[in-house]
Amino acid sequence: xxxxxxxxxxxxxxxxxxxxxxxxxxxxxxxxxxxxxxxxxxxxxxxxxxxxxxxxxxxxxxxxxxxxxxxxxxxxxxxxxxxxxxxxxxxxxxxxxxxxxxxxxxxxxxxxxxxxxxxxxxxxxxxxxxxxxxxx
Numbered sequence: 001x002x003x004x005x006x007x008x009x010x011x012x013x014x015x016x017x018x019x020x021x022x023x024x025x026x027x028x029x030x031x032x033x034x035x036x037x038x039x040x041x042x043x044x045x046x047x048x049x050x051x052x053x054x055x056x057x058x059x060x061x062x063x064x065x066x067x068x069x070x071x072x073x074x075x076x077x078x079x080x081x082x083x084x085x086x087x088x089x090x091x092x093x094x095x096x097x098x099x100x101x102x103x104x105x106x107x108x109x110x111x112x113x114x115x116x117x118x119x120x121x122x123x124x125x126x127x128x129x130x131x132x133x134x135x136x
Contacts, residue, residue, distance in 0.1 A: 001056065004108040006069035007101060008062050009129040010039060010116045011077025016088040020075050022050045034060045039071040041100060047092030049100055062119050070104060070111070072097070077126040085123030098133075105136050 014020050026037040037052040038060030044050065053059055061071030074097060076088035089097070101113055113136060115129030116122055
């Protein structure tokens with residue numbers, strides 16, 4: 001089993017209110033040369049949590065941090081016109097993300113929770129995940 005030291009939160013960088021699926025993200029990532037979807041979990045608007053890449057396999061979601069991390073992505077993250085970052089999480093997504101991160105921290109208590117933006121010059125996940133989840 002991989003040693004998990006980080007849980008990294010992402011957004012799909014898609015327009016507010018437009019639903020996308022694990023299958024959509026898988027297609028986007030494969031078109032970029034990935035073997036499969038790069039995230040381990042994806043949270044839909046309704047708060048359902050969907051499996052992406054198996055946790056046993058290193059992700060493809062944060063350059064230089066994939067070997068020892070779990071990638072969690074919520075659908076959304078941009079304004080409806082897709083021109084600017086925006087925290088578009090629905091109340092259901094917020095709750096599901098919180099519960100998923102708590103669950104993952106129970107499994108990997110030494111892992112730190114960060115946002116993709118903590119490692120790359122991006123707005124992703126369109127909110128400060130490190131600050132929001134500091135108490136988990």
